[in-house]
Amino acid sequence: MSTSSVLWSSVTIAAALMLGACSPSTEQNGAASDSSASGKTLRIATEGAYPPFNLTNSDGSLGGFDVDVMNALCKQMNAKCDIVAQDWDGIIPGLLAQKYDAVIAGMSITPERQEKVDFTEPYFANTMVWLTSSNGKFDPNNIQNLTLGGQRSTTPGAYLQDHYEGKNGNTVQLYDSYDNAYLDLKSGRSDAVLAEKVSAKAWLKDNPEGFGITGDEIDNDDNIAIAVRKGDTLKNDFDNALKEIRANGELERIEKAHFDH
Secondary structure, eight states: OOHHHHHHHHHHHHHHHHHSOOOHHHHHTOOGGGSTTTTOEEEEEEOSEETTTEEEOTTSOEESHHHHHHHHHHHHTTOEEEEEEOOGGGHHHHHHTTSSSEEOSSOBOOHHHHTTEEEOSOSEEEEEEEEEETTSOOOTTSOOSOEEEEETTSHHHHHHHHHTTTSTTOEEEEESSHHHHHHHHHHTSOSEEEEEHHHHHHHHHHOOSSEEEEEEEEEEEEEEOOEEETTOTHHHHHHHHHHHHHHTTHHHHHHHHHSOO
16 A cells, blocks of 8 residues: 555544544543543454454464554553454454453444444545456456455455355355465465455565456445444543544554555
């Protein structure tokens, strides 16, 4: 993603936030100690299998854009982060079962999820791309009789099901992680994977030969945010802290560190 497009997403979101009402405590003080989470330990879930948003390092520790954003937010709120890994399919059920306090996992805001959880203001905006073999056989304007891969319970996965499953002879195959979707693409068991651009570009760094992004980006108004339980005041704490790290440039610095500009 280019520097302008990544940073523009933050500027656009920031502009939208400025139009909304501000919390009195944030306007008057803007201090980390104003947070009701101050001094607390927050247990946060991430997937740990969705680079560059979140990943599991060789030593078992968690890293990635989401992890760095959450650490910055907890520092701003004067709270301690205990970030744990949770498989994607169980990540919202685990939140509702109070296994943790919040989820930061490259999670898109969707109406279906909003019925179950509350979302903070977005901290990133995404686009989708087709990842295919570079043999030139895939035509994004004429998708017929193909096997198309994606990850379950994601916006690209839902897009595949809505637009291609059972249509024009196409088959949609959804996986528990993008890693497995990419493996089937690499082995020839699928013709293309529809994924978030940053995920596809991260995979291409390690697989530069024989694969590439085909066609134009698809903008499906994909905004990514932190999920909390319905009615949890932690949402306000996160929103206020997000305003602060956006205003002081920390969010921009984290974006630059993780995304290929």
